[in-house]
Amino acid sequence: MSWSDRRAFLLAPLILAACGFTPALAPEGPAGRLRGAVRADDPTDRNGFDFVARIEERLGRPADDAGLALSYTITTWKTGVAVTADNRTTRYDLSGVLEYRLREAATDRTMASGRVSGFTGYAATGSTVALLAAEEDAARRLMVILADQVVTRLVAALAARG
Secondary structure, eight states, X not given: OOHHHHHHXXXXXXXXXXXXXXXXXXXXXXXXXXXXXXXXXXXXXXXXXXXXXXXXXXHOOOOTTOSEEEXXXXXXXXXXXXXXXXXXXXXXXXXXXXXXXXXXXXXXXXXXXXXXXXXXXXXXXXXXXXXHHHHHHHHHHHHHHHHHHHXXXXXXXXXXXX
């Protein structure tokens, strides 16, 4: 890497700052008001627990007086995708759809809403314990995928609102 290439690389953050670039989730960023301000509905099952945990990991734990409420509905299903000649399923896809609505807690005014989807897979070979562990891990990964999509959409929606 030549010296001029290094200087351009090192100067890039300064150039971006000079043009008004601010990270979306920074305190002064367009979606900074999400940090610690979103209280997701209480989970009712393992998928809900994993989803809410990832939302809180990305946006921070909500304060007691969180101004935004996130309601959601999760639907998942599994499909066998690899079947042996003797009709044993050796691989599954776990798919999911999550519908969400972000609203102001005080007024119930909708700030953003939508639907996200994703899938992941797992092997169904080995012992019963291994199969159950693989299925649980796939469900956890799917909830991370869905939560990350929701956060991205919330950030975009609030950034567009200004």
